[in-house]
Amino acid sequence: MATILTPEEKEANALHPDLLLVEKVKAGDLSAFEQLMRQYDRQIFRIALHITQNREDAEDIVQDTFFKAFQKVHQFQGNSKFYTWLVRIAVNESLMRLRKRRSQKTVSMDDEIQTEEGSIPRDFADWMPNPEQNYNQAELADILRKTIKGLPPGFRTVFALRDIDGLSTEETAQALGLSVPAVKSRLLRARLQLRERLSRYFRVPTGEHAS
Amino acid sequence: MNCTEFLANLTDYFDAKTATALRTELEQHMAGCSHCHVTVDTTRQTIEVYRNDELFELPESIRTQLHQAVLTKCENLKRKKEPKS
Ligand SMILES: [Zn+2]
Numbered sequence: 001m002a003t004i005l006t007p008e009e010k011e012a013n014a015l016h017p018d019l020l021l022v023e024k025v026k027a028g029d030l031s032a033f034e035q036l037m038r039q040y041d042r043q044i045f046r047i048a049l050h051i052t053q054n055r056e057d058a059e060d061i062v063q064d065t066f067f068k069a070f071q072k073v074h075q076f077q078g079n080s081k082f083y084t085w086l087v088r089i090a091v092n093e094s095l096m097r098l099r100k101r102r103s104q105k106t107v108s109m110d111d112e113i114q115t116e117e118g119s120i121p122r123d124f125a126d127w128m129p130n131p132e133q134n135y136n137q138a139e140l141a142d143i144l145r146k147t148i149k150g151l152p153p154g155f156r157t158v159f160a161l162r163d164i165d166g167l168s169t170e171e172t173a174q175a176l177g178l179s180v181p182a183v184k185s186r187l188l189r190a191r192l193q194l195r196e197r198l199s200r201y202f203r204v205p206t207g208e209h210a211s
Numbered sequence: 212m213n214c215t216e217f218l219a220n221l222t223d224y225f226d227a228k229t230a231t232a233l234r235t236e237l238e239q240h241m242a243g244c245s246h247c248h249v250t251v252d253t254t255r256q257t258i259e260v261y262r263n264d265e266l267f268e269l270p271e272s273i274r275t276q277l278h279q280a281v282l283t284k285c286e287n288l289k290r291k292k293e294p295k296s
Contacts, residue, residue, distance in 0.1 A: 028293075030285055037278050045269040058267075059277060066281045071288065121218075124246045127253050132260050144264055163258045169226070188222045195250070195257040202256070 018082040025073050037066050040083060043165055044090045050160035051094035053149050054101075061097060065090040080174055084167070087175040091157065098153060119189045123199040131202030147197045151190055158183055159190035212240045217247050221254070 018039075024032035041062055048061035068089050069076075076085055132140050148156050161172045162183070173183045217240050223229045224237055241248045 028289060030282055030289075033285065034278060034282060037281065038274075041274055041277065042269050046267045049267045059269075059273060062269075062277050063281055066277075067284050070281070070285045121246065121250045124249045126249055127256060131256070132264075140260075141264065144261060148261070159261075164261055184222045188218070191221075191254050191257060192218075192250075194261070195254045198257055198260070199253060202253070 016081065019078060022073065022076060022078075022082055025070065033066075033070060036082070040086055041066070043083075044086065047087060047090055047157075047160055047165060048094045050148065050164070051091065051153055051157050052097050052101075053145075054097075057094075057097045057101075061090060061093045064093050068093070081171070084171050084175050087161065087165075087167070088177070091176060094157075095153070119192055121192060121196060123196055123203065125199060125203035125206065127199070127202040128204050135201070143198070143201050147194055150197060151193055155186055155190040155193065158186040159194065162187050163191070212236050214240075214244060214247055217241070217244070218250075221251070224251075225255070225258075 021032045021036050044065055045058050045062050048058035052058055069086055161167045169180055169183050173180045
């Protein structure tokens with residue numbers, strides 16, 4: 001849905017170098033399109049992978065997202081950043097893949113997540129200093145992947161866009177078709193759940209029984 | 212301020228979007244509540260550890276392949292749309 005922009009936002013958008021490339025793409029310039037791909041493919045891949053947790057799917061999603069963007073480039077009106085528009089396509093493609101893979105379950109951004117597990121902090125142990133240094137790179141990657149995989153898709157998507165990709169809360173809301181308060185509440189719960197789960201690996205050993 | 216109210220404001224606190232008065236209140240609570248102090252500290256570390264880790268890299272060779280595949284599709288689409296000159 002189009003958002004009404006302030007004159008300042010419009011101006012900031014008008015100066016964005018992507019818009020020049022987009023205009024060229026609208027005129028059929030494929031090298032301009034390739035430039036946009038080079039600029040954003042890695043981010044789109046990362047987002048897709050965070051949502052689907054499947055490398056092959058994520059590669060397909062990168063392809064589908066950019067091809068769709070090319071097909072629909074005339075619909076891009078410049079009332080959001082091009083990248084936010086692209087992310088929105090990628091998120092939709094990713095959710096579609098997820099749905100296909102678990103055809104029995106519906107997956108949507110609007111799914112009300114029932115579980116409160118981890119939303120209320122329970123583990124108050126301090127963490128070791130630089131806890132990630134207690135694991136080698138492969139171990140750490142494994143821990144981080146396993147941990148984020150345990151979150152509902154709607155949560156990890158918000159976390160990936162907002163905290164990893166660095167979109168603002170407003171941009172995240174725009175890309176996901178959610179309200180700002182909804183993004184905020186998901187972000188809080190995603191962060192707290194991740195924290196709770198990572199705590200198992202990173203907490204200062206106390207010699208007490210681990211839960 | 213109790214812990215629940217503190218948590219409710221955590222997202223804005225991290226985004227540095229809280230008004231000064233509220234910010235002071237939050238910091239006062241944190242100073243007296245070790246639970247919330249640890250929660251803030253470890254949540255910040257959680258965000259950082261994910262942000263710093265290049266978990267999901269896209270290898271250069273695959274990038275090139277993907278670009279090629281997309282460009283071929285776009286090329287075909289363009290050809291279909293444009294009348295032959
Ligand atoms: Zn507290």
